[in-house]
Amino acid sequence: MNDCLFCRIATGAISTKLIWSNEEFVAFRDIDPRAPVHVLVVPRRHLDSLAALAEEDPAYAGRFVRAAVAVAGREGLLDPERGFRFVANTGPEGGQSVAHLHAHILGGRALAWPPG
Secondary structure (H helix, E strand, O other), X not given: OOOOHHHHHHHOOOOOOEEXXXXXXXXXXXXXXXXXXXXXXXXXXXXXXXXXXXXXXXXXXXXXXXXXXXXXXXXXXXXXXXOEEEEOOOOOOOOOOOOOOOEEEEEOOOOOOOOO
């Protein structure tokens, strides 16, 4: 999709410093961080949301989660004394602001619940 912000980032049409990538996914820092570590994990392939991911091959969904965990590890959040939050907002009431599947990896401090 030519007008999709995250598709353009994933293809390199918009320059962003990637902190992790492979052939299927990219990761970069959120421009409005809500925690000391706030990274977005984005499929290179356009999917509208987590709901669309549920319709995909389960192996692809598993690779998406594995990519998110790899990013958390790269950020030092897999230590048992640390941890992280994995968030995939879906739809306007769920807080999704870009209609392209993405996961937020948040950490670097104790996170409150409920998130708000």
